[in-house]
Amino acid sequence: MKILLVDDSRTIRNIQKNTLKTLGHTEVLEAADGLEALVCLGDNKDVELVLVDWNMPNMDGLTLVTKIRETDKALPLIMVTTEAEKSRVLQAVKAGVNNYVVKPFTAETLSEKIAQTMTKVAAPAEAEA
Amino acid sequence: MDVKFVNPFISAITNVFETMLNTKVKVGKPILKTADLVSAEVSGIIGLSGDVQGCVVLSFPGDVACKVASAFAGVDLTTDHPDFTDAVGELANMVAGNAKKDFDGYNTSISLPSVIIGPGHTVSQSKSSPFLVIPCDTDLGVFNVEVAILTSKKPVQQPVAGAVS
Numbered sequence: 001m002k003i004l005l006v007d008d009s010r011t012i013r014n015i016q017k018n019t020l021k022t023l024g025h026t027e028v029l030e031a032a033d034g035l036e037a038l039v040c041l042g043d044n045k046d047v048e049l050v051l052v053d054w055n056m057p058n059m060d061g062l063t064l065v066t067k068i069r070e071t072d073k074a075l076p077l078i079m080v081t082t083e084a085e086k087s088r089v090l091q092a093v094k095a096g097v098n099n100y101v102v103k104p105f106t107a108e109t110l111s112e113k114i115a116q117t118m119t120k121v122a123a124p125a126e127a128e129a
Numbered sequence: 130m131d132v133k134f135v136n137p138f139i140s141a142i143t144n145v146f147e148t149m150l151n152t153k154v155k156v157g158k159p160i161l162k163t164a165d166l167v168s169a170e171v172s173g174i175i176g177l178s179g180d181v182q183g184c185v186v187l188s189f190p191g192d193v194a195c196k197v198a199s200a201f202a203g204v205d206l207t208t209d210h211p212d213f214t215d216a217v218g219e220l221a222n223m224v225a226g227n228a229k230k231d232f233d234g235y236n237t238s239i240s241l242p243s244v245i246i247g248p249g250h251t252v253s254q255s256k257s258s259p260f261l262v263i264p265c266d267t268d269l270g271v272f273n274v275e276v277a278i279l280t281s282k283k284p285v286q287q288p289v290a291g292a293v294s
Binding site: 008009010011012014015018055056057081082083084085087102103104105106 | 144145148149201202203204212215216218219222223225226227229230236239241
Protein backbone atom coordinates (compact mmCIF):
# COMPACT_ATOMS: atom_id res chain seq x y z
CA MET A 1 0.00 0.00 0.00
CA LYS A 2 1.42 3.38 -1.02
CA ILE A 3 1.02 6.01 1.71
CA LEU A 4 1.53 9.78 1.52
CA LEU A 5 2.67 11.64 4.65
CA VAL A 6 1.94 15.38 4.66
CA ASP A 7 3.55 17.31 7.52
CA ASP A 8 5.87 20.32 7.58
CA SER A 9 7.91 18.64 10.32
CA ARG A 10 10.43 16.14 8.98
CA THR A 11 10.76 14.77 12.52
CA ILE A 12 7.07 13.85 12.57
CA ARG A 13 7.27 12.35 9.08
CA ASN A 14 10.22 10.23 10.23
CA ILE A 15 8.34 9.09 13.36
CA GLN A 16 5.33 8.17 11.22
CA LYS A 17 7.57 6.44 8.68
CA ASN A 18 9.14 4.31 11.41
CA THR A 19 5.71 3.30 12.70
CA LEU A 20 4.54 2.44 9.18
CA LYS A 21 7.70 0.40 8.62
CA THR A 22 6.93 -1.72 11.70
CA LEU A 23 3.48 -2.32 10.18
CA GLY A 24 5.10 -3.49 6.95
CA HIS A 25 4.41 -0.35 4.91
CA THR A 26 7.59 0.66 3.13
CA GLU A 27 6.14 2.51 0.13
CA VAL A 28 5.94 5.93 1.72
CA LEU A 29 5.88 9.29 -0.03
CA GLU A 30 6.40 12.63 1.74
CA ALA A 31 5.19 16.19 1.29
CA ALA A 32 5.96 19.21 3.49
CA ASP A 33 2.72 21.12 2.81
CA GLY A 34 -0.61 20.93 1.02
CA LEU A 35 0.71 22.23 -2.28
CA GLU A 36 3.48 19.62 -2.42
CA ALA A 37 0.92 16.98 -1.52
CA LEU A 38 -1.35 17.90 -4.42
CA VAL A 39 1.57 17.66 -6.85
CA CYS A 40 2.59 14.33 -5.33
CA LEU A 41 -0.96 12.94 -5.59
CA GLY A 42 -1.13 14.11 -9.21
CA ASP A 43 2.05 12.19 -9.98
CA ASN A 44 1.07 9.11 -7.95
CA LYS A 45 -2.48 8.01 -8.70
CA ASP A 46 -1.91 4.78 -6.77
CA VAL A 47 -1.64 6.39 -3.30
CA GLU A 48 -4.07 4.51 -1.03
CA LEU A 49 -3.85 6.48 2.22
CA VAL A 50 -2.89 10.04 3.21
CA LEU A 51 -1.87 11.19 6.69
CA VAL A 52 -2.21 14.97 6.81
CA ASP A 53 -1.18 17.59 9.37
CA TRP A 54 -3.41 20.65 9.90
CA ASN A 55 -1.06 23.61 10.48
CA MET A 56 1.40 23.89 7.61
CA PRO A 57 2.82 26.75 5.52
CA ASN A 58 1.69 27.44 1.91
CA MET A 59 -1.43 25.26 2.12
CA ASP A 60 -2.84 23.93 5.39
CA GLY A 61 -4.22 20.45 5.88
CA LEU A 62 -7.88 21.44 6.00
CA THR A 63 -7.60 23.17 2.62
CA LEU A 64 -5.77 20.14 1.26
CA VAL A 65 -8.53 17.80 2.44
CA THR A 66 -11.18 20.03 0.85
CA LYS A 67 -9.25 20.13 -2.44
CA ILE A 68 -8.77 16.35 -2.50
CA ARG A 69 -12.47 15.76 -1.83
CA GLU A 70 -13.45 17.97 -4.78
CA THR A 71 -12.19 15.24 -7.10
CA ASP A 72 -11.77 12.13 -4.95
CA LYS A 73 -14.42 11.07 -2.45
CA ALA A 74 -12.87 7.69 -1.73
CA LEU A 75 -9.19 8.22 -0.88
CA PRO A 76 -8.74 7.48 2.87
CA LEU A 77 -7.54 10.59 4.73
CA ILE A 78 -6.38 10.73 8.35
CA MET A 79 -5.76 14.10 9.99
CA VAL A 80 -2.77 13.96 12.41
CA THR A 81 -2.60 17.24 14.29
CA THR A 82 -2.22 19.14 17.56
CA GLU A 83 -5.68 20.64 16.94
CA ALA A 84 -7.67 18.72 19.54
CA GLU A 85 -10.79 20.83 20.17
CA LYS A 86 -14.09 19.18 19.30
CA SER A 87 -14.97 22.05 16.96
CA ARG A 88 -11.79 21.43 14.94
CA VAL A 89 -12.42 17.69 14.75
CA LEU A 90 -15.94 18.37 13.46
CA GLN A 91 -14.56 20.86 10.93
CA ALA A 92 -12.12 18.24 9.64
CA VAL A 93 -14.78 15.52 9.47
CA LYS A 94 -17.07 17.90 7.59
CA ALA A 95 -14.24 18.62 5.14
CA GLY A 96 -13.92 14.89 4.50
CA VAL A 97 -11.35 13.19 6.73
CA ASN A 98 -12.03 9.55 7.58
CA ASN A 99 -10.21 9.56 10.90
CA TYR A 100 -8.42 11.87 13.34
CA VAL A 101 -5.26 11.47 15.43
CA VAL A 102 -4.29 14.06 18.02
CA LYS A 103 -0.59 14.82 18.59
CA PRO A 104 1.11 13.67 20.77
CA PHE A 105 0.40 10.12 19.65
CA THR A 106 1.87 6.72 20.38
CA ALA A 107 2.85 4.28 17.65
CA GLU A 108 -0.01 2.06 18.89
CA THR A 109 -2.60 4.83 18.44
CA LEU A 110 -1.40 5.62 14.93
CA SER A 111 -1.42 1.91 14.01
CA GLU A 112 -4.94 1.44 15.40
CA LYS A 113 -6.32 4.47 13.55
CA ILE A 114 -4.77 3.34 10.26
CA ALA A 115 -6.19 -0.17 10.67
CA GLN A 116 -9.59 1.26 11.69
CA THR A 117 -9.65 3.58 8.67
CA MET A 118 -8.69 0.94 6.14
CA THR A 119 -11.26 -1.50 7.57
CA LYS A 120 -14.02 1.14 7.39
CA VAL A 121 -13.07 2.07 3.84
CA ALA A 122 -12.90 -1.58 2.74
CA ALA A 123 -16.26 -2.53 4.32
CA PRO A 124 -18.60 -0.79 1.81
CA ALA A 125 -16.53 -2.08 -1.11
CA GLU A 126 -16.81 -5.64 0.19
CA ALA A 127 -20.55 -5.23 0.73
CA GLU A 128 -20.96 -4.15 -2.90
CA ALA A 129 -18.93 -7.11 -4.23
CA MET B 130 -1.94 36.32 33.42
CA ASP B 131 -4.97 34.35 34.54
CA VAL B 132 -3.76 31.31 36.50
CA LYS B 133 -6.43 29.11 34.89
CA PHE B 134 -4.19 29.03 31.82
CA VAL B 135 -1.25 27.54 33.75
CA ASN B 136 -2.62 24.04 34.39
CA PRO B 137 -3.25 23.28 30.69
CA PHE B 138 0.45 23.92 30.02
CA ILE B 139 1.58 21.73 32.91
CA SER B 140 -0.64 18.90 31.62
CA ALA B 141 0.57 19.46 28.06
CA ILE B 142 4.28 19.36 29.00
CA THR B 143 3.92 16.11 30.96
CA ASN B 144 1.69 14.54 28.29
CA VAL B 145 3.94 15.44 25.34
CA PHE B 146 7.17 14.36 27.05
CA GLU B 147 5.71 11.10 28.38
CA THR B 148 4.04 10.16 25.07
CA MET B 149 6.67 11.23 22.55
CA LEU B 150 9.92 10.97 24.56
CA ASN B 151 8.95 8.36 27.15
CA THR B 152 10.28 10.82 29.74
CA LYS B 153 8.64 11.89 32.98
CA VAL B 154 8.65 15.60 33.83
CA LYS B 155 8.78 16.97 37.37
CA VAL B 156 7.12 20.37 37.11
CA GLY B 157 8.22 23.00 39.65
CA LYS B 158 6.28 25.95 41.01
CA PRO B 159 5.64 28.55 38.28
CA ILE B 160 7.34 31.92 38.88
CA LEU B 161 7.28 35.30 37.19
CA LYS B 162 10.17 35.83 34.79
CA THR B 163 12.78 38.27 36.06
CA ALA B 164 15.84 39.73 34.39
CA ASP B 165 18.20 37.60 36.47
CA LEU B 166 16.72 34.30 35.29
CA VAL B 167 19.27 32.10 33.51
CA SER B 168 19.18 32.76 29.78
CA ALA B 169 18.70 30.03 27.22
CA GLU B 170 20.72 28.61 24.34
CA VAL B 171 17.80 27.13 22.41
CA SER B 172 14.23 28.45 22.37
CA GLY B 173 11.23 26.99 20.55
CA ILE B 174 8.52 29.63 20.21
CA ILE B 175 4.83 29.40 19.32
CA GLY B 176 2.50 32.40 19.06
CA LEU B 177 -1.12 32.30 20.20
CA SER B 178 -3.84 34.42 18.59
CA GLY B 179 -7.60 34.78 18.68
CA ASP B 180 -9.44 35.04 22.00
CA VAL B 181 -6.20 34.15 23.77
CA GLN B 182 -3.07 36.02 22.65
CA GLY B 183 0.55 35.58 23.62
CA CYS B 184 3.32 33.10 23.24
CA VAL B 185 4.82 29.92 24.59
CA VAL B 186 8.57 29.37 24.74
CA LEU B 187 10.36 26.09 25.41
CA SER B 188 13.67 27.36 26.69
CA PHE B 189 16.64 24.97 26.93
CA PRO B 190 20.35 24.95 27.79
CA GLY B 191 22.17 23.68 24.67
CA ASP B 192 23.06 20.19 25.93
CA VAL B 193 19.55 19.56 27.23
CA ALA B 194 18.03 20.72 23.92
CA CYS B 195 20.21 18.20 22.04
CA LYS B 196 19.21 15.36 24.37
CA VAL B 197 15.52 16.29 24.18
CA ALA B 198 15.52 16.71 20.40
CA SER B 199 17.39 13.39 19.99
CA ALA B 200 14.96 11.53 22.26
CA PHE B 201 12.04 13.00 20.32
CA ALA B 202 13.41 12.31 16.84
CA GLY B 203 14.89 8.91 17.71
CA VAL B 204 18.28 9.85 16.23
CA ASP B 205 21.25 11.82 17.58
CA LEU B 206 20.76 15.51 16.88
CA THR B 207 23.16 18.36 17.57
CA THR B 208 22.35 22.05 17.13
CA ASP B 209 23.96 22.12 13.67
CA HIS B 210 21.97 19.14 12.37
CA PRO B 211 19.37 20.17 9.75
CA ASP B 212 16.59 18.39 11.69
CA PHE B 213 17.42 19.95 15.07
CA THR B 214 15.29 23.10 14.73
CA ASP B 215 12.48 21.06 13.22
CA ALA B 216 12.39 18.76 16.27
CA VAL B 217 12.47 21.62 18.80
CA GLY B 218 9.82 23.55 16.87
CA GLU B 219 7.52 20.54 16.64
CA LEU B 220 7.85 19.92 20.38
CA ALA B 221 6.83 23.53 21.07
CA ASN B 222 3.94 23.08 18.63
CA MET B 223 2.73 19.98 20.45
CA VAL B 224 2.91 21.62 23.90
CA ALA B 225 1.02 24.72 22.73
CA GLY B 226 -1.57 22.74 20.75
CA ASN B 227 -2.14 20.30 23.58
CA ALA B 228 -2.58 23.14 26.10
CA LYS B 229 -5.01 25.18 24.02
CA LYS B 230 -7.50 22.32 23.82
CA ASP B 231 -8.16 23.02 27.52
CA PHE B 232 -8.88 26.73 27.03
CA ASP B 233 -12.60 26.07 27.41
CA GLY B 234 -14.77 28.55 25.56
CA TYR B 235 -11.88 30.42 23.95
CA ASN B 236 -11.28 30.21 20.22
CA THR B 237 -7.50 30.17 19.88
CA SER B 238 -5.09 29.57 17.01
CA ILE B 239 -1.41 28.70 17.16
CA SER B 240 1.32 29.93 14.83
CA LEU B 241 3.91 27.86 13.04
CA PRO B 242 6.96 27.43 15.32
CA SER B 243 10.13 29.53 15.35
CA VAL B 244 13.40 28.38 16.89
CA ILE B 245 16.22 30.59 18.18
CA ILE B 246 19.69 29.13 18.73
CA GLY B 247 22.45 31.14 20.37
CA PRO B 248 24.14 31.18 23.77
CA GLY B 249 22.84 33.62 26.35
CA HIS B 250 19.76 34.85 24.55
CA THR B 251 16.51 35.81 26.24
CA VAL B 252 13.03 36.12 24.79
CA SER B 253 11.93 39.53 26.04
CA GLN B 254 8.56 40.13 27.63
CA SER B 255 6.13 43.01 27.53
CA LYS B 256 5.00 44.87 30.66
CA SER B 257 1.36 44.13 29.86
CA SER B 258 1.98 40.42 29.51
CA PRO B 259 4.90 39.16 31.61
CA PHE B 260 6.15 35.60 31.21
CA LEU B 261 5.27 32.98 33.75
CA VAL B 262 8.13 30.48 33.94
CA ILE B 263 7.30 26.81 34.52
CA PRO B 264 10.49 24.99 35.61
CA CYS B 265 10.76 21.41 34.32
CA ASP B 266 13.10 18.68 35.52
CA THR B 267 13.64 15.48 33.54
CA ASP B 268 16.21 12.70 33.20
CA LEU B 269 17.39 14.57 30.09
CA GLY B 270 18.07 17.76 32.09
CA VAL B 271 16.26 20.87 33.25
CA PHE B 272 14.51 23.42 31.06
CA ASN B 273 11.81 26.07 31.32
CA VAL B 274 8.49 26.60 29.63
CA GLU B 275 7.66 30.32 29.50
CA VAL B 276 4.08 31.37 28.94
CA ALA B 277 2.72 34.89 28.36
CA ILE B 278 -1.02 35.19 27.79
CA LEU B 279 -3.63 37.92 27.43
CA THR B 280 -7.33 37.33 26.83
CA SER B 281 -9.49 39.68 24.79
CA LYS B 282 -12.89 38.30 25.69
CA LYS B 283 -14.81 36.27 28.20
CA PRO B 284 -15.15 32.58 27.32
CA VAL B 285 -18.23 31.45 25.43
CA GLN B 286 -20.44 29.58 27.90
CA GLN B 287 -21.53 26.16 26.70
CA PRO B 288 -25.27 25.51 27.20
CA VAL B 289 -26.02 23.21 30.12
CA ALA B 290 -27.95 20.07 29.17
CA GLY B 291 -31.54 20.26 30.33
CA ALA B 292 -31.40 23.98 31.11
CA VAL B 293 -34.52 25.98 30.25
CA SER B 294 -33.95 29.38 28.70
